[in-house]
Amino acid sequence: MMKSKTPLTALLCAGTMLAAQAQTTPGPRVEAGLWEINMSIKSQTGKAEMAMRQAQAYIASLPPAQRKQVEEVMAQQGVKLGDKSSTVNACITKEDAERGTIPQQAGDCTQDVLEKTATSMKVKFSCTTNPPASGEAVVDFQSPTAYTSRGIVDTVVLGQNERVSVEQTGRWLGAECGSVRPLGK
Template identity: 25%
Template sequence: MRKNAIPLLLLSMLSASAFAAGQMKPGLWEMTMKSDAMKNMPKMTPEQMEQMRKMGMNVPQIQDGAMVHKICVTKQMTESNTLPGADGKEMGCQTKNMQQSGNSYSADVVCNSAQMKGEGKVKGSFSGDTAFTSTYDFKGTMHGQQVNQHHENSGKWLSADCGNVPPAGGMMPKK
């Protein structure tokens, strides 16, 4: 389950963030996600987390049943309305039917690859350029296993200085 859940969790967090990047203030952001997958995921030991870091993954913290991750959103990302690695193409996913009205946005996610098949829906809203909330629902298969997930995401801007936190693309595994 853990092997399948982590890519889906990262994809859902990034999908919500990527579509809305045009309204995000550049700087350090804290992203929080609660999901059905988190409830069923076995707890990882510090050794397992360290092993994932050695494999090049920027491993988020788990707090109160939610995944919490700090990312850096650069000015270039906000101007281009995209976050690196957030398009889902590596997993065979495409974002379609993107709509934005005022502070609200929505998009469909369609996945059709050997790794993932199915459809999802992202809906969210912004509170200015320093906070957002969104939901992501996905039904399909991942690595041949049925997936029916609901995710609740939120983000809040922390500061203009990212410190040593890498830009958002650093969440994805290194190749």
């Protein structure tokens, strides 16, 4: 879409990370397949929301053929942008679900599980994306097909440090991922 990653990209990458390697405590069980993740954000200064609006305006300003191409690529990945909330589809492989791991979305992120129970996880993450992002999140699993999470992401938005609250709901859509690539691949 754009040559460099936007603050929106960093938020989407950080926002879709759920957990890392399974530890000795059994963690939540999740279904493999296609997940729809709805994210809402609230920043201290409103700049993250402004960056989302700018990304939308950028796409709208593209020549029709290029805009159509960008919108098709986004639709294939299940990405829908909103001012304060966005939706992204994510694919979890059967192997990752069986191992109790959910890989991170961006390969340039690391994450640690701070706490894990049968129904929740607390994770800490750090991404060397441009701009960089780091934070913590708590993920509560209502079932193998639904979760909610809340987290804090520290990043740079429009050239200034910003702390963004991210709330998510995730729901399993089905076993087949279609054109959506598995996370971490």
